[in-house]
Every structure is written in structure tokens, then in C-alpha cells.
Amino acid sequence: xxxxxxxxxxxxxxxxxxxxxxxxxxxxxxxxxxxxxxxxxxxxxxxxxxxxxxxxxxxxxxxxxxxxxxxxxxxxxxxxxxxxxxxxxxxxxxxxxxxxxxxxxxxxxxxxxxxxxxxxxxxxxxxxxxxxxxxxxxxxxxxxxxxxxxxxxxxxxxxxxxxxxxxxxxxxxxxxxxxxxxxxxxxxxxxxxxxxxxxxxxxxxxxxxxxxxxxxxxxxxxxxxxxxxxxxxxxxxxxxxxxxxxxxxxxxxxxxxxxxxxxxxxxxxxxxxxxxxxxxxxxxxxxxxxxxxxxxxxxxxxxxxxxxxx
Numbered sequence: 001x002x003x004x005x006x007x008x009x010x011x012x013x014x015x016x017x018x019x020x021x022x023x024x025x026x027x028x029x030x031x032x033x034x035x036x037x038x039x040x041x042x043x044x045x046x047x048x049x050x051x052x053x054x055x056x057x058x059x060x061x062x063x064x065x066x067x068x069x070x071x072x073x074x075x076x077x078x079x080x081x082x083x084x085x086x087x088x089x090x091x092x093x094x095x096x097x098x099x100x101x102x103x104x105x106x107x108x109x110x111x112x113x114x115x116x117x118x119x120x121x122x123x124x125x126x127x128x129x130x131x132x133x134x135x136x137x138x139x140x141x142x143x144x145x146x147x148x149x150x151x152x153x154x155x156x157x158x159x160x161x162x163x164x165x166x167x168x169x170x171x172x173x174x175x176x177x178x179x180x181x182x183x184x185x186x187x188x189x190x191x192x193x194x195x196x197x198x199x200x201x202x203x204x205x206x207x208x209x210x211x212x213x214x215x216x217x218x219x220x221x222x223x224x225x226x227x228x229x230x231x232x233x234x235x236x237x238x239x240x241x242x243x244x245x246x247x248x249x250x251x252x253x254x255x256x257x258x259x260x261x262x263x264x265x266x267x268x269x270x271x272x273x274x275x276x277x278x279x280x281x282x283x284x285x286x287x288x289x290x291x292x293x294x295x296x297x298x299x300x301x302x303x304x305x306x307x308x309x310x
Contacts, residue, residue: 038216042172052079082115090123093130102140118142125186153184164201182221192229199233211240275299
């Protein structure tokens with residue numbers, strides 16, 4: 001990663017601009033990977049579905065498994081050499097979703113040649129079940145979980161808070177409940193409140209396991225938590241330096257470098273798009289963190305005529 005402020009590991013160029021909040025993109029990626037730290041060696045018992053133990057997380061950053069700027073939510077490697085593909089949805093199921101999942105799985109299988117389990121978890125408020133995808137030459141299978149059919153959000157929140165505050169050991173079932181807790185609420189404000197309340201309780205533990213669990217919950221609910229609470233959760237993780245530790249862990253495995261390259265290209269594309277819309281170089285430099293010299297270089301590129309072969 002080209003770092004223009006050597007005093008910080010994560011520089012301004014690493015900030016990804018979303019409509020609601022400025023979020024470090026690599027923090028989002030590494031938050032997803034924290035799931036492997038939380039559940040490594042655990043069996044994930046999804047409502048009667050017993051899966052092999054989790055071995056590690058699998059990178060989903062490869063261009064082959066990207067559709068309309070959406071990556072697969074989570075892929076975990078399991079002990080029996082199969083993969084677990086998990087999707088977290090807060091909207092009603094659509095056929096386009098099923099096509100997207102099938103595309104992901106086919107590309108993932110083409111890349112890794114491993115069998116894939118798929119679980120789609122729907123937040124409270126979603127009642128419909130997706131229609132299976134049958135297109136003649138291909139049929140897909142998935143396990144569908146509607147959280148509102150299994151959990152009542154306020155009751156689950158209170159039970160988890162009691163265990164955390166009493167410093168009781170959290171087993172795999174408890175960790176799954178915490179990971180999915182915000183999705184047990186229908187309203188975004190309640191999801192955000194639940195996420196921050198659990199974060200505050202876990203933060204008092206001041207342990208790596210607690211921080212990994214916060215990161216795991218954030219990963220599963222990233223698009224469902226509103227900006228104020230999301231900012232506060234990210235700050236808790238930043239203060240605990242958990243991102244730096246996770247970054248080092250995955251950098252050793254070569255995963256971080258790939259994420260950085262994609263992130264840098266994305267930032268430059270964002271800068272070019274803003275310049276083409278008429279934004280000034282100084283403004284683009286401010287919002288992207290790119291040096292003004294780099295932005296001016298990109299600006300010159302946008303002014304160059306496009307060559308055509310007649």
C-alpha cells in the first residue's frame with residue numbers, strides 16, 4: 001500500500017466513501033475475516049444443521065466473484081474440505097438474488113474445486129422464502145433461515161447482556177446469537193441500538209476474543225447498522241488495535257496485499273469519476289486522501305483525447 005502519511009498504518013487513501021459514513025474499506029474486509037478468528041475450531045449449529053468445524057476464512061475479493069460491486073458476504077473453510085457460503089439479507093428474496101448466489105458459487109467452485117454449502121439468513125421482517133433456482137441444466141440448494149421465526153430480539157439481547165455482564169463463558173451458540181442479534185430486529189434504529197449495546201458490554205471485557213466477536217457482529221450486519229452507532233463500534237475496534245492485529249495476521253497469509261491493490265484502484269476510479277463530474281482537484285484530494293499531485297495527474301488523464309481506430 002502506498003502510504004502518504006507514514007505515521008499511520010491506515011492512511012486517508014484507505015477511506016471508502018459511502019452515502020452515510022466514511023468507513024475504512026480494509027476495516028470492513030478484515031472485519032469479515034474476524035469471523036474465522038471467532039469461530040475457528042467451532043461447529044456452527046444452524047437450527048438443526050450441524051456443519052463441520054470452521055478452519056479459516058476464504059478471501060472473496062477475486063474479480064471473478066464480483067457482481068455489480070457486491071462481493072459474497074462470507075465464505076468459511078470447513079474441516080471436511082468443504083466451504084460455507086453465508087449471505088445476510090434484510091430485504092425480501094428475489095430471483096436476481098438466487099442468480100447472484102449461483103454465479104458466486106460457480107465461480108468459487110471453478111477457482112477452488114470444493115463443495116459448497118450455502119446458508120441465507122434473513123433479518124426480522126422478511127417473511128417470504130426464496131423460490132429454488134431451477135434452470136434446466138442447473139439446480140441449486142440452500143438452507144434458508146428466517147430469524148423472526150426463531151428469535152425475539154429484545155429477549156435475546158437481554159439474555160446475552162446478562163451472560164456478558166456476569167462474565168460467563170460464551171459458547172458457539174451464544175456467539176452465533178451475538179453475530180446475528182441486530183438482524184433479529186426489524187427497524188434499522190433498533191438493529192443499531194442492539195449492536196451498540198452489545199459492543200459496550202463486550203468492550204468492558206477488554207479481551208481479544210471480545211473484540212473479534214464485535215468485529216464478527218459488525219461484519220454480518222455492516223449494511224444494517226446506522227452511521228452513529230457504526231462509527232462508535234469502529235472506534236472501539238480501533239482503540240483496541242484489533243484491526244492492526246488482524247491486518248498483520250492476514251498480511252502474513254498474503255490476503256491483505258490483494259485487498260489493498262483493489263482498494264487503491266477503486267479510490268483512483270472514484271477520483272477520476274469525481275473529476276469528470278467537475279469536482280476540483282483540491283476537493284477530490286480532500287475526500288479521497290490522495291496527494292494533490294496524484295489528483296492533478298489523474299485530472300490530466302481525463303483531459304487526454306480518447307484514441308479511436310477509424
